[in-house]
Amino acid sequence: MTEIPEHLLKRSKDRQQSGATPSTDVAATTPASAPAAVEKPIAPVVTKVLPDPAYVAAAKSRKKIPFWAMATLSLLPLWAFMYVAALKPQEKVIEGPLAIGAIAYGSCAGCHGAEGQGGAGRTLYQGEVMKTFPKIEDMLNFVYTGSQAYVTAGLKVYGDPEREGGAHAPLSYNGNPMPMQGEKAGGALTEAQILGVVCHERYAIGGTDPKDEKWAAEYETWCSPESEIFLALEKGTSSFETIDKDFSMLPGPPAHVGIEPRESGK
Incomplete structure (x- = not known):
């Protein structure tokens, strides 16, 4: 049998005399724990919403452009281009003898002036050509x-x-x-080019109206883009020496031109 040590028996006896219980003694000797910290609730952050400025509110309330209108608006640049192009003056297209003559006249401008105002050579504008050569055949011969x-x-x-x-x-x-x-006289122009120059001087530089009743027949026969005489001279199927015979069937048949100097009207 195991013996209980004296000091333990004595301690037990003292406790009984003092009326303390072991659990109370333990509680008394155990230090009190610190009270738990209480967390304070976090107040919610309130954001103050400012009203939109007037121009923003107006933009938000404005009606949006419908889809079909967007397609129409996308065509505006093309419309603007076409509008500007329509405002530009249309260039007059010159064909036939007058076109050839405008180019060939460059060699004549040095004497007669670019606009026919004259210089070393005689004046050609303001009807002067028609006064001198009322018959185109005489002018062709002289040139x-x-x-x-x-x-x-x-x-x-x-x-x-x-x-x-x-x-x-x-x-x-x-x-x-x-x-x-x-x-054949020593110059540089073909007969078709000479006809072109003469037509250019009479109707472009001279200012004669091809629709004028006095000159309409001449213009159609000699200087229009559809002139059979001009086309024949270009192709070489007619010449100044035979033109009167080659086109004698025309309503207003041409007179003899020739490549040798002659009196007017011959």
């Missing part, structure tokens, strides 16, 4: 041969001898000769 050939042939006048303001004589303008233009 082909040149004025020096007229002097050599003893011809005193070229063009209309009854010209208003007086007939023109070869070398009568500042003593300057009119150079020959035809190939």
Whole structure:
């Protein structure tokens, strides 16, 4: 049998005398725990919403562009381009003898001026050409041969001898000769080009209205884009020497042109 130590018996006896219980003693000797901290509730953050400015509110309330209108608006740049293009003046397309003549006239402009205002050569604008050469055949002959050939042939006048303001004589303008233009006369232009230059001088530079009753038949026969004479000269199927015979069937048949100097109307 195990013996209980004396000091334990004595301690037990003392406790009984003092009336303390073991559990109470343990509780008394156990330090009191600190009370738990109480968390304070976090107050919710209240965000103050400011009203939209007037222009923002107006934009939000404004009606949106419908889908079909967007398609229409997308065509506005194309419409603007077409509108601007329509405002530009349309360039007049020149064809036939007048087109050829406008190019060939570059070699004549040095003497007669780009606008036919004259210079070393005579004035061609403001109807002066028609006064001198009322018949286109006479002008074609003179341009082909040149004025020096007229002097050599003893011809005193070229063009209309009854010209208003007086007939023109070869070398009568500042003593300057009119150079020959035809190939066989020593010039550089074909007969089709000479016809083009003459048409250009009569109707473009000279300012004659091709619809004028006095000149309409001449224009249609010689200078229109559909001129059979011009087309034949271009193709080489006719010439100034045979043109009167080749087109004698026309309502207004041409007179003889020729490539040698001659009197007007011959």
